[in-house]
Amino acid sequence: MAAQLKPGQGPLDYGSRTWLKVLFAAIFFVLYAPIITLVAFSFNTDKRGVVWRGFTLDNYTKAWNNASLIEALTNSLVIAVIATVIATVLGALTALLMWRFRFPFKGAYEGFMALPIVIPEICMGVALLLFFVSSGMMGLFVALPWPLNLGNIIFAHVTFCFPFVAVVVRSRLVGFNRQLEEASKDLGASEWQTFWSIIVPFMKPGLIAGALLAFTLSLDDFVITFFTSGPETVTFPVKVYSLVRRGVSPEINAASTVLIVITVVATVLAMKLQAPPKADKG
Amino acid sequence: MSDSIVSIRNVTKAFPGGVTAVDNVSLDIAQNEFFALLGPSGCGKTTLLRMISGLETPTGGQIIIGGEDMAYTPPNKRPTNMVFQSYAVFPHMTVEQNVGYGLKVTGVASDEIKRRVGEALEMVKLTALAKRKPDQMSGGQRQRVALARALVKRPKVLLLDEPLSALDAKLRDDMRMELTRLQETVGITFIIVTHDQDEALSMASRIAVMDRGAVQQVATPTELYEQPKTRFVADFIGKVNLIEARVHRQIGRKIDCELKGVGRMELASDNLVGGQVAVAVRPEKLKIATSEPSTAIRVQGKVRDVAYYGDTSHVVIEAADGLDLSVNVQNDTRLGGSGVERGQSVWVSWASEDSIVLTE
Numbered sequence: 001m002a003a004q005l006k007p008g009q010g011p012l013d014y015g016s017r018t019w020l021k022v023l024f025a026a027i028f029f030v031l032y033a034p035i036i037t038l039v040a041f042s043f044n045t046d047k048r049g050v051v052w053r054g055f056t057l058d059n060y061t062k063a064w065n066n067a068s069l070i071e072a073l074t075n076s077l078v079i080a081v082i083a084t085v086i087a088t089v090l091g092a093l094t095a096l097l098m099w100r101f102r103f104p105f106k107g108a109y110e111g112f113m114a115l116p117i118v119i120p121e122i123c124m125g126v127a128l129l130l131f132f133v134s135s136g137m138m139g140l141f142v143a144l145p146w147p148l149n150l151g152n153i154i155f156a157h158v159t160f161c162f163p164f165v166a167v168v169v170r171s172r173l174v175g176f177n178r179q180l181e182e183a184s185k186d187l188g189a190s191e192w193q194t195f196w197s198i199i200v201p202f203m204k205p206g207l208i209a210g211a212l213l214a215f216t217l218s219l220d221d222f223v224i225t226f227f228t229s230g231p232e233t234v235t236f237p238v239k240v241y242s243l244v245r246r247g248v249s250p251e252i253n254a255a256s257t258v259l260i261v262i263t264v265v266a267t268v269l270a271m272k273l274q275a276p277p278k279a280d281k282g
Numbered sequence: 283m284s285d286s287i288v289s290i291r292n293v294t295k296a297f298p299g300g301v302t303a304v305d306n307v308s309l310d311i312a313q314n315e316f317f318a319l320l321g322p323s324g325c326g327k328t329t330l331l332r333m334i335s336g337l338e339t340p341t342g343g344q345i346i347i348g349g350e351d352m353a354y355t356p357p358n359k360r361p362t363n364m365v366f367q368s369y370a371v372f373p374h375m376t377v378e379q380n381v382g383y384g385l386k387v388t389g390v391a392s393d394e395i396k397r398r399v400g401e402a403l404e405m406v407k408l409t410a411l412a413k414r415k416p417d418q419m420s421g422g423q424r425q426r427v428a429l430a431r432a433l434v435k436r437p438k439v440l441l442l443d444e445p446l447s448a449l450d451a452k453l454r455d456d457m458r459m460e461l462t463r464l465q466e467t468v469g470i471t472f473i474i475v476t477h478d479q480d481e482a483l484s485m486a487s488r489i490a491v492m493d494r495g496a497v498q499q500v501a502t503p504t505e506l507y508e509q510p511k512t513r514f515v516a517d518f519i520g521k522v523n524l525i526e527a528r529v530h531r532q533i534g535r536k537i538d539c540e541l542k543g544v545g546r547m548e549l550a551s552d553n554l555v556g557g558q559v560a561v562a563v564r565p566e567k568l569k570i571a572t573s574e575p576s577t578a579i580r581v582q583g584k585v586r587d588v589a590y591y592g593d594t595s596h597v598v599i600e601a602a603d604g605l606d607l608s609v610n611v612q613n614d615t616r617l618g619g620s621g622v623e624r625g626q627s628v629w630v631s632w633a634s635e636d637s638i639v640l641t642e
Contacts, residue, residue: 177368177370179366179367179368179370180370180372180373182337182357182364182366182370183364183366183370183372183428183431184372184383184387185336185337185356185357185358186335186336186337186357186358186362186363186364186432187358187363187383187384187387187431187432187435188358188384188387188388188435189358189383189384189387190358190387193387197383197387198372201374202373202374
């Protein structure tokens with residue numbers, strides 16, 4: 001079906017075709033309409049949040065004054081930050097191990113390492129709960145003061161986040177020119193110096209992307225957190241879930257909007273950091 | 283050799299899986315030499331270079347650098363520096379940082395780094411690009427960064443792994459002269475690995491020709507071209523006519539032999555030879571004549587092909603017994619060309635001293 005091209009139109013200029021524009025619009029609508037609705041209704045005056053009645057910022061103040069909601073949000077952020085740091089380090093080391101060394105059963109190890117990515121979350125949740133309870137960690141952490149009582153959730157989040165970091169960093173390392181490492185050693189650098197001044201800077205985009213992935217995964221995780229959190233340690237998604245059961249309130253919309261903004265800002269920041277720095281730096 | 287800077291003694295490198303890349307090689311490389319390791323791909327030349335740098339360890343033998351056996355010394359503890367085939371310029375550092383890296387990691391004071399980096403950049407004419415990142419530079423410029431980065435360390439030996447292979451033809455010629463100039467200025471021993479005979483012949487003071495992990499011959503470029511020791515060397519360096527010959531007897535330092543398609547003659551040969559040898563003659567040593575010449579060695583044949591190269595023409599002549607002879611003719615007049623045309627019957631002759639008798 002070789003359609004005639006218009007003058008000046010390239011064979012890959014699909015953007016100028018009407019049916020494709022319609023398809024694009026439909027896809028964008030399905031993807032973003034729910035989010036836009038959520039954000040829009042966070043400014044709604046209606047208490048039930050179903051019909052638009054007028055603009056207000058009250059929901060934000062209400063959300064801000066809702067101590068338990070703020071506590072849940074703080075918990076979520078603390079967990080996400082700590083879990084991200086640990087998962088990034090652990091993931092990067094795993095990626096290095098798999099890239100760098102040859103050892104028996106490496107293939108099997110690589111497969112096992114990726115298991116948390118494919119195992120259904122519900123199974124991970126149950127498994128972690130069983131593990132925490134039978135090892136006594138559940139009781140141990142729950143008794144500790146804040147923020148140490150988040151320990152088991154952080155542990156759980158690291159478990160499912162670090163394979164993502166490892167996969168991202170590993171795929172970055174595939175493109176590494178081994179001669180760079182050799183050149184560094186040839187120029188007199190030790191193994192350690194080579195690692196810090198050549199390999200880590202090369203991994204950086206992968207580390208940032210992996211950390212970002214881990215952060216967002218941790219921040220919005222519900223299933224695993226639901227199973228592993230104690231009665232005193234509620235995270236934001238779990239809190240929202242319990243509130244929604246009593247009816248959707250615009251407060252939740254407001255708090256969710258804040259969460260969206262945090263993630264978007266983090267993403268933009270990460271992309272900025274990844275972009276090659278402008279020249280003229282000594 | 284007592285003044286050798288690198289002494290390779292019976293070095294062998296066998297990779298797990300049964301491949302012997304370098305097989306019992308011994309070489310002596312003198313101070314200030316421009317030494318080339320030449321051979322086809324897979325001959326073990328790069329592996330040998332990497333063993334000198336310390337990036338590979340031999341499975342046997344000694345590598346003596348500056349009087350000390352360094353066969354198992356790690357690369358960061360050796361007085362050698364390498365220019366890699368891919369240049370391996372650090373992408374996240376500026377030119378300046380790249381060149382200064384080797385000094386920084388060994389704890390040289392920062393003002394001295396600055397001075398030496400400046401000098402090194404001057405030497406390779408990159409001062410203006412000091413703040414650039416490698417991705418804003420051409421291949422030739424990156425190569426200069428790699429050179430400066432290695433030379434700034436003031437190594438005893440500079441190792442170059444196929445340094446010109448990634449450059450285009452024009453740049454390659456410039457760089458060839460530049461390397462020769464640099465070597466003369468800095469007075470450091472250069473060891474270059476190449477598969478390109480022109481590169482080796484035009485730059486090196488001595489060349490080791492390698493094949494299948496072993497050194498075939500070590501000689502100056504002229505010796506290598508005019509007195510090759512084996513068929514492999516004669517064939518690998520330049521073009522050559524290899525003519526099979528049967529030896530009848532040896533008379534002092536001469537042999538009485540029968541050249542296939544040419545005839546019986548006496549040729550000089552120091553070697554005590556057996557029944558079958560090869561006689562090598564370079565194409566430019568052959569002369570074409572339309573009438574029978576009076577020289578001792580002459581063959582009649584028919585021109586099968588004439589290829590015109592501007593300055594020379596390469597003529598292939600079909601003689602008796604399936605013998606093909608390549609002759610290079612200088613096109614020394616503008617209108618004359620090669621003077622022969624396809625299908626013409628001609629005589630080919632050469633001086634007996636231009637024949638090289640090869641036994642292996």
